[in-house]
Amino acid sequence: MPISHADRLTRLTALLAEWQGVWRPLPFRHRRPPWAGHLPGLEQALLALSDETCDRLQADPFVASPLSSWLPVVELGELVALPELPAGDTDLPGPWSQHVGGRKWRQIEAFVSRLAWSPGQSLVEWCAGKGHLARTLARWHGTEVAALEWQPLLCDEGQALADRLGAAVHLQPQDVLASDAARWLTPDTHVVALHACGDLHVRLLELAAEHGCALTLAPCCYQRTAAEHYRPLSRLGRDLAGRQGLEVSRDDLALAVQETVTAPRHVRRSRERAGAWRLGFDLLQRELRGRDAYLPVPSLAHGRLPGTFAGFCRWAAERKGLTLPASVDWSTVEQAGWRRQAEVRRLELVRHLFRRPLEVWLALDRLHLLEEAGFTVELGTFCERDLTPRNLLLRATLPARTCGTRTPPS
Numbered sequence: 001m002p003i004s005h006a007d008r009l010t011r012l013t014a015l016l017a018e019w020q021g022v023w024r025p026l027p028f029r030h031r032r033p034p035w036a037g038h039l040p041g042l043e044q045a046l047l048a049l050s051d052e053t054c055d056r057l058q059a060d061p062f063v064a065s066p067l068s069s070w071l072p073v074v075e076l077g078e079l080v081a082l083p084e085l086p087a088g089d090t091d092l093p094g095p096w097s098q099h100v101g102g103r104k105w106r107q108i109e110a111f112v113s114r115l116a117w118s119p120g121q122s123l124v125e126w127c128a129g130k131g132h133l134a135r136t137l138a139r140w141h142g143t144e145v146a147a148l149e150w151q152p153l154l155c156d157e158g159q160a161l162a163d164r165l166g167a168a169v170h171l172q173p174q175d176v177l178a179s180d181a182a183r184w185l186t187p188d189t190h191v192v193a194l195h196a197c198g199d200l201h202v203r204l205l206e207l208a209a210e211h212g213c214a215l216t217l218a219p220c221c222y223q224r225t226a227a228e229h230y231r232p233l234s235r236l237g238r239d240l241a242g243r244q245g246l247e248v249s250r251d252d253l254a255l256a257v258q259e260t261v262t263a264p265r266h267v268r269r270s271r272e273r274a275g276a277w278r279l280g281f282d283l284l285q286r287e288l289r290g291r292d293a294y295l296p297v298p299s300l301a302h303g304r305l306p307g308t309f310a311g312f313c314r315w316a317a318e319r320k321g322l323t324l325p326a327s328v329d330w331s332t333v334e335q336a337g338w339r340r341q342a343e344v345r346r347l348e349l350v351r352h353l354f355r356r357p358l359e360v361w362l363a364l365d366r367l368h369l370l371e372e373a374g375f376t377v378e379l380g381t382f383c384e385r386d387l388t389p390r391n392l393l394l395r396a397t398l399p400a401r402t403c404g405t406r407t408p409p410s
């Protein structure tokens, strides 16, 4: 029998709470993982993994995992197995993909084919960027779409594009967090949001629950939130988290979106180098300061990494007010950084195992917020993970008779 949404949320809350001491610590901060003493043999087993096995487990943590001797791999795998939402027969004309990046276009195709829109519903895109999704929907359904976006430049560019292509899209400069954003939502509205970040989609969910509009949402970047601590949105989520003692900070939320399968190879290479250099600097600073403790170094935008390891260490030391010795064997320290990175990558696999469960838990909390407000909600995937790891979709409608202005959920 398929597991109900409530049971799934209940089990995920229990497992995330039980194993928080394992998935929360960041391995690069600690010489030894804080859980090593409680799970004898796990650290050694991870460190002994080959590069191939490590890559395989990163890509799919739930299949043939040696971690299952210590961790609830099988149950987590079952709990994150969500159905692919059925797609309609939507064969969008190829030329419509012009002006949209290849991967984004395929996401739009997948999204549009899963949108259960009824003629009569007015369409609104939430956090639209240049309104690529809105433009596609306007052309496909032959209807007007309002696309809300706060950046005036994106609105101007998106409007010019829509006008040129004859799409009935109205790019509306709108801060969706402002109080007047509610005016876009009525019981006859269907709001779509593709990758609206943290507070932006939470605002949409709360307004939808209040105003009773239909909703198709692919959430993204859960950690982009003003609150430092996550308060579950649904009553069930709050109740379960409270009873199980699950506490999720904004930093923890970043785990849910850590997977970067879509980054181009050169970006991944550069990230790897930056990671190894940071770990090399960390070894150096522990020695210099005579303190075996992690020292956070500010992040650097992609492309701003100094050209050499020595250059990176000088930059980092300056940021942290440290004086480097006159002579350092840079090559030896850099190699130690790369070795440390290989270890950290393996130790990270325990966090990796809980990444999708945390993301599904957050999606289920959103689903329950809507169900508690009377919606019928479906949750599933809308595209393959290699198109975007943020491939969960919520589809929510209210039974017609309950439409109208609604009482906000508690």
Ligand SMILES: C[S@@+](CC[C@H](N)C(=O)[O-])C[C@H]1O[C@@H](n2cnc3c(N)ncnc32)[C@H](O)[C@@H]1O
Pocket: 104, 126, 127, 128, 129, 130, 148, 149, 150, 151, 154, 174, 175, 176, 177, 193, 194, 195, 196, 197, 200
């Ligand atoms: C991750 S992008 C998604 C854009 C588009 N939906 C897509 O999938 O390509 C998020 C968009 O939200 C917009 N945004 C950020 N804060 C906003 C706010 N407070 N009100 C409206 N739009 C906002 C950003 O400018 C950006 O265009």
